[in-house]
Amino acid sequence: MMELLKNAWKGWLDFMGAGKMSALFLLGLLVCAYLGLGEDRSKRELFRYSGVMAALCICPFTAVLFMLYQTKFYDYEWIWSLVPMAGVIACCEVLFLEWFWRREQGGGVRVLCMLAALLALNLFSSSMGNEKWRVEDLGPEREKVRAVVSEMMRDEEEIVLWAPEEIVRFARGLDGNIKLLYGRNLWQEHLNAYSYDTYPQEVWKLFAWMEMAGRYGRVTVPMDLDFVSEERGLYAGSTLDGRDCVETALRLGADHILVPGKLRMEEITELAESLSLRCDKLGEYYLLKKTQ
Amino acid sequence: MLKLAIFVLLFLPACFVMGRAALVLLYGRRRQREFAWEDGILTGGLLVIGLAEGAHLGALLRGQSVSVASEYLFVLSAVAFVGSLAVWCIVYFRTKKETKKGLKDGQGDATGPCGRIPRNEKVLQGILLVIFLLQLAGLLFRTRVYPDYDLTLETVVTFLKEDRLYGSNPMTGFPYAQGIPSRLKILCLPTLYSVICRWTGCSEELLVYHVIPGLVLSFAYLAYASLGRALFPEQGFQRRLFLVFAAILFWVGDSMYGLEGFGLLHGGFQGTAIRGAVLMPWLFGLCLRRGWKLALGVIAAEACVVWTLYGAGMGAFTVCCYALLLLCGRRFFGRREETK
Numbered sequence: 001m002m003e004l005l006k007n008a009w010k011g012w013l014d015f016m017g018a019g020k021m022s023a024l025f026l027l028g029l030l031v032c033a034y035l036g037l038g039e040d041r042s043k044r045e046l047f048r049y050s051g052v053m054a055a056l057c058i059c060p061f062t063a064v065l066f067m068l069y070q071t072k073f074y075d076y077e078w079i080w081s082l083v084p085m086a087g088v089i090a091c092c093e094v095l096f097l098e099w100f101w102r103r104e105q106g107g108g109v110r111v112l113c114m115l116a117a118l119l120a121l122n123l124f125s126s127s128m129g130n131e132k133w134r135v136e137d138l139g140p141e142r143e144k145v146r147a148v149v150s151e152m153m154r155d156e157e158e159i160v161l162w163a164p165e166e167i168v169r170f171a172r173g174l175d176g177n178i179k180l181l182y183g184r185n186l187w188q189e190h191l192n193a194y195s196y197d198t199y200p201q202e203v204w205k206l207f208a209w210m211e212m213a214g215r216y217g218r219v220t221v222p223m224d225l226d227f228v229s230e231e232r233g234l235y236a237g238s239t240l241d242g243r244d245c246v247e248t249a250l251r252l253g254a255d256h257i258l259v260p261g262k263l264r265m266e267e268i269t270e271l272a273e274s275l276s277l278r279c280d281k282l283g284e285y286y287l288l289k290k291t292q
Numbered sequence: 293m294l295k296l297a298i299f300v301l302l303f304l305p306a307c308f309v310m311g312r313a314a315l316v317l318l319y320g321r322r323r324q325r326e327f328a329w330e331d332g333i334l335t336g337g338l339l340v341i342g343l344a345e346g347a348h349l350g351a352l353l354r355g356q357s358v359s360v361a362s363e364y365l366f367v368l369s370a371v372a373f374v375g376s377l378a379v380w381c382i383v384y385f386r387t388k389k390e391t392k393k394g395l396k397d398g399q400g401d402a403t404g405p406c407g408r409i410p411r412n413e414k415v416l417q418g419i420l421l422v423i424f425l426l427q428l429a430g431l432l433f434r435t436r437v438y439p440d441y442d443l444t445l446e447t448v449v450t451f452l453k454e455d456r457l458y459g460s461n462p463m464t465g466f467p468y469a470q471g472i473p474s475r476l477k478i479l480c481l482p483t484l485y486s487v488i489c490r491w492t493g494c495s496e497e498l499l500v501y502h503v504i505p506g507l508v509l510s511f512a513y514l515a516y517a518s519l520g521r522a523l524f525p526e527q528g529f530q531r532r533l534f535l536v537f538a539a540i541l542f543w544v545g546d547s548m549y550g551l552e553g554f555g556l557l558h559g560g561f562q563g564t565a566i567r568g569a570v571l572m573p574w575l576f577g578l579c580l581r582r583g584w585k586l587a588l589g590v591i592a593a594e595a596c597v598v599w600t601l602y603g604a605g606m607g608a609f610t611v612c613c614y615a616l617l618l619l620c621g622r623r624f625f626g627r628r629e630e631t632k
Contacts, residue, residue, distance in 0.1 A: 014548075042522055042523050048621065075550065078564070080551070086516075087576060090534045090535075122537070126547055133554070135558045172450070176450055188441075195470065196468075
């Protein structure tokens with residue numbers, strides 16, 4: 001229970017930290033209440049409902065109940081779907097502007113200044129460049145992967161691919177003929193809620209080797225601390241051998257292996273030859289393929 | 293591309309016709325006039341979700357094939373559209389006849405309720421249109437998508453590649469080893485998107501990342517227009533100003549995953565975005581106007597597009613809380629306040 005309460009309180013702090021819309025919402029309600037705006041039935045009902053629900057969402061005890069209702073699958077911020085935040089803020093701003101217009105008896109310039117101030121207030125309640133939720137244009141990144149994928153699929157109908165994270169991230173969305181040894185749900189674990197399947201330890205080793213090979217540019221790599229996990233069979237101080245990993249991938253069914261181009265050419269060619277694989281350069285990567 | 297353009301252009305008018313007919317059936321010929329044109333389109337959107345759910349479940353329970361779902365959806369949509377068109381035509385001509393008769397008898401106003409729009413309202417409409425077009429252009433020409441919590445695109449690609457619903461894990465392309473939760477299986481959006489891709493021949497990426505978010509954005513504006521009408525029924529200027537502020541708040545509200553602006557601008561294809569930006573604002577408007585029957589439709593639509601697990605969803609919870617507050621309000625503040 002304490003854990004849930006802590007999550008609810010932390011959720012509220014994160015929610016406040018990401019943007020100031022909730023503050024603007026509360027300010028709007030307070031200003032309308034103080035000035036006695038929105039006295040007709042519909043606005044009064046909306047404000048009353050929103051005020052009560054917002055208070056219940058902020059209070060950790062009731063927030064926990066709401067979170068339990070929507071099940072723990074969804075995070076804290078989703079309980080704010082119960083509060084019509086944008087609608088209430090917009091309504092408060094319209095009422096305030098109307099009140100100001102009446103007070104100024106149509107003083108055009110002052111009303112325009114107030115309108116500009118309200119718009120500025122709205123803009124200041126945004127994330128203001130908060131990096132955590134900054135969404136970049138995926139287009140260029142996808143195009144890069146699309147070029148690699150289309151080159152790889154030129155003479156193929158269906159392949160089983162083992163590749164670095166940046167390729168795996170987009171491959172299935174770009175071409176349904178590509179099967180993967182692991183999908184992005186390996187590292188984006190919340191996506192595992194969409195199926196009961198799990199990955200065995202050997203697949204975790206493949207993932208760790210592929211990412212560290214890209215970092216170190218070597219076939220045999222030391223285990224980085226950010227990959228260490230005993231339950232996944234990734235131990236601190238151990239090393240991962242590229243040859244073992246490639247053999248595992250072949251055993252699991254991979255027929256195309258894309259490794260980072262940072263690896264030394266001699267090392268990767270030697271590895272490919274020792275396992276009777278063909279090695280070609282493909283953009284920033286080496287492509288290891290089973291010879292026919 | 294041409295097929296897709298035709299589909300998009302026909303979608304909103306078809307929704308309007310079906311929605312209007314549904315409103316007649318739900319509320320009767322006279323009371324349905326209380327609902328504006330945006331409610332008609334939104335109700336049509338609910339019907340589309342309902343039809344997609346029917347086709348999806350039909351295919352899932354029988355053949356588990358996208359082709360079967362596509363055929364079902366085509367037949368269901370055709371029947372619903374023709375039936376709605378018939379109902380809408382009957383109501384339209386009967387209303388027109390009554391209006392003419394009323395005018396002949398000297399009752400009613402020849403100019404009708406829709407007068408000329410004042411200039412200041414036109415300016416606001418222009419501003420609103422510019423903001424909407426900028427947001428739409430952002431959705432159509434850029435891929436500012438946040439896919440980390442979502443696998444819709446991969447699911448649609450897998451459905452179409454295999455012509456099978458939930459046969460393989462969309463993340464890997466291999467058959468499921470343990471399967472997926474059945475509550476997830478009944479959600480209809482991936483099937484709807486797959487069927488639209490099949491009908492129009494457009495790529496999955498174009499539909500899921502660009503076209504659907506554009507449509508959802510349009511529906512979000514309609515939902516806020518409906519909420520605005522509930523809040524400012526007789527004040528056109530305030531209603532339009534309300535929409536302008538709401539449109540700016542869509543931009544501002546993209547500061548965090550889970551907020552409606554974020555869903556709308558970075559994941560409009562997700563069920564949670566449809567719920568947050570379309571269903572919930574519309575539901576609040578319906579609660580204010582006591583449109584309880586339609587509210588039930590919204591609750592059902594949410595169950596078809598969002599994984600609510602064992603919770604009955606945000607819509608049902610909202611309506612219950614709202615009704616509870618109404619009862620409490622009456623008890624504490626008395627009926628006198630209700631007539632204010």
